[in-house]
C-alpha cells in the first residue's frame with residue numbers, strides 16, 4: 001500500500017463534515033487539472049502559476065537520466081561528497097530524501113560562520129556543490145555560492161567543474177551561472193518552492209548524492225490517481241480535512257515520527273504547512289515532536305496529533321481508537337499526498353496556500369540593518385556569560401536568566417505557543433534542541449524549535465502572519481571566528497546577526513514578546529541555559 005490514513009475523534013468528525021462537500025465541489029480533480037479558482041478570486045492570479053506540482057512526476061521523468069549522467073561524470077572526476085546550498089523549499093526535500101535513503105548529503109542551509117567554515121573544511125577537494133534557489137536571489141544561498149567559489153579557486157579547482165545550479169529559467173542566478181559556465185538545471189517555474197519536492201529541486205541534489213530518484217517518482221505515481229478523483233476516501237481530501245476542519249479548530253498540529261521508515265519528514269512538512277497556511281491571522285502551526293514529547297498525552301484541546309507510522313502498521317490501524325491521525329506510506333506518496341492535503345487545507349481555511357506575504361518583512365529588516373549598521377543594542381544584563389535582551393514586557397520584569405524565561409512563559413496566552421529560534425551552529429551544537437522538551441514540560445503548551453536562519457524560510461511566515469499567540473525565545477551566538485563573504489560588504493557573522501535582530505524587531509512590531517539570549521561561549525553556556533530552564 002503506497003499510502004494509508006486513519007482518523008479518529010475530532011479529526012474523524014472533521015472528515016465526516018468536510019469531505020463530502022470537497023468531493024461534491026470537485027476539489028480533487030480541480031487541483032489536478034490546475035484550476036486556479038479553487039481558493040477564491042484574490043488567490044487566482046498566484047494559483048494560476050503555482051499548480052505545476054500536480055504533474056511533477058511526468059515532468060521530472062526525463063531529469064532522471066540527466067542527473068544520473070552527471071553523477072557518473074562527477075564520480076569519474078573524483079567527487080565523493082555533495083554539499084547543498086539552499087534554503088526552505090530548496091533544501092528541505094533533498095534532506096528528507098537522502099536521510100531516508102541513508103545517503104550522505106551535507107545540507108548547508110545556514111549563515112552561521114562556524115557551520116559554513118566546517119562545511120568548507122570537509123572534503124573540499126572531492127566535493128561538488130549544488131546551489132539551489134528558485135528565485136535566484138536568496139541572500140543565504142548567494143553567500144554560500146560565493147564562499148565556495150572562492151574556496152575552490154584557492155584550492156586550484158575550477159568552480160565550473162564543481163558547481164551545479166538549480167533555479168528557475170531567467171532568474172538572476174540562471175543568467176550569471178550560465179555566464180560562468182556552470183551546469184544548470186532549470187526547474188518548472190509553475191511550482192512554488194515548498195511544493196517542489198518532486199521537481200529538480202528535490203531530485204538533483206538527491207540524485208547526485210546517490211539516491212535512486214526514479215523510485216521516489218514511482219512511489220508518487222502510484223498515488224496520483226487516488227489523489228485526482230473526487231471520492232470521499234481520497235487521501236488528500238481526508239488528510240486536508242483532518243488537519244484543517246476540526247471544530248473547535250485544533251490549530252496546532254503535532255507531527256510525530258512513530259515507527260515510520262522516513263527520516264525527518266516532519267521538517268519538510270513543517271515548511272509546507274506553516275508557510276502555506278499561516279497568514280491572514282489564521283493557519284495551522286506544525287509542531288515537530290518526538291514520541292516522548294510532553295505535549296503528547298497532555299490533553300491540549302487545540303493540538304491535533306498526526307503520527308507517521310510504519311508501512312506495515314496494519315495492526316496499529318486496526319487497533320487504533322485514539323483521536324490521532326495515523327498515516328503510513330512510501331516517501332514519494334507521502335510527499336504528494338501532503339501537498340494535496342495542504343492545498344485542500346488552504347481552501348478550507350479560506351486562504352491562499354501559495355503565497356508567503358510575511359516572509360519578506362524579516363528580509364527587509366535584515367537588509368535595513370546591514371545597510372544602516374546601527375551600534376549594537378547593549379544587553380539588559382549578562383548572566384553566566386549569556387547576554388540577555390528582549391522586549392520591554394519581558395526584560396523589564398527580570399533580573400536573571402531563570403526569571404527572564406519565567407516572565408516570557410507568563411506572557412503565553414492559554415491558546416498560545418512558544419517558539420525557540422536558535423541562530424546557532426546546528427552541527428556543532430545539536431544538544432541545544434533539548435531545550436524544546438524541557439520548555440514544553442514547563443510551559444504546558446506546544447513548543448516549536450527552529451534553527452535560524454533556516455526556520456525563517458519555514459515557520460517564519462506563520463509566526464508573523466498566523467494567529468498572534470506566540471512568544472519567542474531567540475538564541476544567538478557570537479561567532480567563534482567570523483567569515484568574509486567574497487565581494488559583499490558584510491560577513492557571515494554580520495549577516496546572521498542582522499537576520500536575528502531583523503526578525504526580532506518584526507515580531508516586536510507585531511506586539512509579540514521576544515527574549516533574546518546571546519551565547520558568548522556556546523559550549524559553556526548551553527549547560528547553564530539548560531539548568532536555568534530545567
Ligand SMILES: O=P(O)(O)OC[C@H]1O[C@H](O)[C@H](O)[C@@H](O)[C@@H]1O
Pocket residue numbers: 087088089090132133134135136137138141193194275356359456457458
Ligand atoms: O528557492 P529560493 O527562491 O531561494 O527560496 C527559498 C525560500 O525563500 C523564502 O523564504 C520563501 O518564503 C520560501 O518558500 C523559499 O523556499
